[in-house]
Amino acid sequence: MRCRCVPAVPARGPEYLAKNDFDFTVLVDDNYVERAGVSAWPTTWFVDREGYIQFVKIGTALKLDEEFSWRVEALREETTSP
Numbered sequence: 519m520r521c522r523c524v525p526a527v528p529a530r531g532p533e534y535l536a537k538n539d540f541d542f543t544v545l546v547d548d549n550y551v552e553r554a555g556v557s558a559w560p561t562t563w564f565v566d567r568e569g570y571i572q573f574v575k576i577g578t579a580l581k582l583d584e585e586f587s588w589r590v591e592a593l594r595e596e597t598t599s600p
Contacts (some may be wrong), residue, residue: 564589
């Protein structure tokens, strides 16, 4: 799941997301960004099947698809290993 965490969503936020075909989930919670220790955008968490954060990527990457692909594959391999 791709998501974006924001401190508040404007009243027209859901309408804007739908109109522009954004396919990510927006997480909204009072002070969540601060409590989660997010200090830069974008911040991406790679979460295993049990809900634990295994990798954190802060900022962007030149080869974003490549990096994200190998991180996701690493998580998949962990869950299929004996």
